[in-house]
Amino acid sequence: MKPNQIDNAWQAASKCEQCAIRHLVLFANLTKDDFDYLHQPIKELHLNVGETLYNQGDEPNALYTVRSGLVKLVSYLSDGSFRIIRILKQGDIVGLEALDNKAYLHHAVILKTASFCRLPVEDIKSLNTHSPHLFTQLTARWQQTMSDADIWLTILTKGFAKQRVAYLLLHLAEKTETESCYVPNREDMGGILAITTETASRIIAEFKRDRIISFLSPHLATIDKKKLLVITHGKNHDA
Amino acid sequence: MKPNQIDNAWQAASKCEQCAIRHLVLFANLTKDDFDYLHQPIKELHLNVGETLYNQGDEPNALYTVRSGLVKLVSYLSDGSFRIIRILKQGDIVGLEALDNKAYLHHAVILKTASFCRLPVEDIKSLNTHSPHLFTQLTARWQQTMSDADIWLTILTKGFAKQRVAYLLLHLAEKTETESCYVPNREDMGGILAITTETASRIIAEFKRDRIISFLSPHLATIDKKKLLVITHGKNHDA
DNA sequence: GCCGATGATTGATAATTATCAATTACAGCC
DNA sequence: GGCTGTAATTGATAATTATCAATCATCGGC
Numbered sequence: 001m002k003p004n005q006i007d008n009a010w011q012a013a014s015k016c017e018q019c020a021i022r023h024l025v026l027f028a029n030l031t032k033d034d035f036d037y038l039h040q041p042i043k044e045l046h047l048n049v050g051e052t053l054y055n056q057g058d059e060p061n062a063l064y065t066v067r068s069g070l071v072k073l074v075s076y077l078s079d080g081s082f083r084i085i086r087i088l089k090q091g092d093i094v095g096l097e098a099l100d101n102k103a104y105l106h107h108a109v110i111l112k113t114a115s116f117c118r119l120p121v122e123d124i125k126s127l128n129t130h131s132p133h134l135f136t137q138l139t140a141r142w143q144q145t146m147s148d149a150d151i152w153l154t155i156l157t158k159g160f161a162k163q164r165v166a167y168l169l170l171h172l173a174e175k176t177e178t179e180s181c182y183v184p185n186r187e188d189m190g191g192i193l194a195i196t197t198e199t200a201s202r203i204i205a206e207f208k209r210d211r212i213i214s215f216l217s218p219h220l221a222t223i224d225k226k227k228l229l230v231i232t233h234g235k236n237h238d239a
Numbered sequence: 240m241k242p243n244q245i246d247n248a249w250q251a252a253s254k255c256e257q258c259a260i261r262h263l264v265l266f267a268n269l270t271k272d273d274f275d276y277l278h279q280p281i282k283e284l285h286l287n288v289g290e291t292l293y294n295q296g297d298e299p300n301a302l303y304t305v306r307s308g309l310v311k312l313v314s315y316l317s318d319g320s321f322r323i324i325r326i327l328k329q330g331d332i333v334g335l336e337a338l339d340n341k342a343y344l345h346h347a348v349i350l351k352t353a354s355f356c357r358l359p360v361e362d363i364k365s366l367n368t369h370s371p372h373l374f375t376q377l378t379a380r381w382q383q384t385m386s387d388a389d390i391w392l393t394i395l396t397k398g399f400a401k402q403r404v405a406y407l408l409l410h411l412a413e414k415t416e417t418e419s420c421y422v423p424n425r426e427d428m429g430g431i432l433a434i435t436t437e438t439a440s441r442i443i444a445e446f447k448r449d450r451i452i453s454f455l456s457p458h459l460a461t462i463d464k465k466k467l468l469v470i471t472h473g474k475n476h477d478a
Numbered sequence: 479g480c481c482g483a484t485g486a487t488t489g490a491t492a493a494t495t496a497t498c499a500a501t502t503a504c505a506g507c508c
Numbered sequence: 509g510g511c512t513g514t515a516a517t518t519g520a521t522a523a524t525t526a527t528c529a530a531t532c533a534t535c536g537g538c
Contacts, residue, residue: 399523399524435525437528438525
């Protein structure tokens with residue numbers, strides 16, 4: 001290793017330590033010594049809406065921490081249709097499967113302009129071998145991913161399309177700090193909820209008429225959580 | 240530690256090393272030395288159909304390897320309905336969330352008489368800290384769990400009830416060594432596919448009439464994979 | 479062999495959703 | 509401002525599924 005490479009790594013490390021969202025990310029409980037095992041500087045990536053972080057089947061050599069923005073994980077089925085497997089937000093890890101040296105399982109596509117930290121697989125592995133601090137976080141991340149998958153299953157599963165849309169909006173609202181909430185386009189909502197674009201559109205249109213949702217911009221809206229919760233719970237018998 | 244405890248651990252360890260399905264399980268690539276870190280003997284558990292390995296919310300102090308049988312992971316929703324999150328078979332790990340010290344996320348209920356190895360969380364953690372061999376396997380297991388969850392999502396997601404039932408049967412057939420395949424009762428099929436018991440029943444009855452499935456016993460049947468695959472792909476326009 | 483209980487099946491009907499086909503809204507661009 | 513392409517919405521209809529309600533099978537126990 002050349003000295004300047006090490007310097008770079010150190011720089012990156014010290015940057016990591018000062019990271020504003022460090023409490024949210026994989027490196028949350030590393031010590032200063034642990035950063036020695038990062039042999040490359042941690043690079044930051046910026047991507048715009050519609051761009052791709054990686055594709056299904058790509059050889060995985062890094063995982064990514066979402067610093068800001070939103071990312072969807074998309075899986076294409078044999079019949080050409082697609083499903084959205086999960087939506088990831090600040091602090092989430094994308095591409096955890098890289099650690100298992102398997103090809104990426106999904107396409108990772110930007111929904112809302114996003115920035116990432118790129119964590120090379122080899123560094124993560126060596127860090128894990130030499131220091132025990134990462135393991136706890138990795139465990140927590142896997143855990144997080146699994147329970148997210150469970151929530152996704154629940155959304156898909158619970159009741160009729162209208163209830164599912166309501167549940168999805170509430171779930172998306174949890175992913176935002178502010179009062180406004182990201183609303184996917186109708187096709188993507190269909191891809192998440194296993195309904196057609198038209199059904200998604202009809203329901204959102206109805207919600208708009210009922211003042212349950214108000215759009216501030218094409219993909220940003222405020223929602224009436226109380227009403228949505230009622231809808232989630234079952235059928236409401238009012239006009 | 241008392242000598243006899245150590246002896247017990249060693250015994251268990253040497254048993255693990257001779258385990259007939261060791262290539263399938265979490266300890267697949269441990270060395271003899273690694274087993275030193277198991278401070279309790281690995282206990283084996285046998286449970287019958289309908290019995291519970293653990294309940295949602297239980298304090299988790301162990302994970303389990305399925306040695307034989309089938310287990311369903313069940314999650315109850317706020318409205319009293321339930322969903323089956325996954326079905327686990329030989330070699331799979333149950334209760335991986337225990338490593339994160341979180342309560343178990345599901346109920347684990349026996350579908351087909353099963354035996355388990357009980358792996359205490361503390362042992363797994365200490366083993367992981369002291370030896371690098373477990374990490375690879377744990378990674379692989381998490382990975383496995385995630386891609387299983389993906390498949391589950393796909394099953395739930397792809398097309399109409401009939402297609403989903405077909406897909407489920409094919410998936411269950413993969414979980415069996417023999418030609419015959421475990422078929423859940425209609426209520427459980429509903430819990431997996433997010434359809435009603437009646438719909439599940441109608442479809443299975445139709446499959447029976449069409450000789451796509453033939454029951455050998457209430458929960459065991461041979462299936463015509465080719466026909467099921469056709470159904471999976473979309474609608475078939477024959478009587 | 480009979481009984482009771484549980485699960486599976488079937489029927490009739492209403493509610494929900496997909497499908498096909500326009501139409502409308504809107505942003506970007508010349 | 510008009511044009512164009514994309515996304516959203518709406519309508520009409522058929523297909524699918526839920527719901528409610530019986531009926532049928534089967535298995536264990538007596």
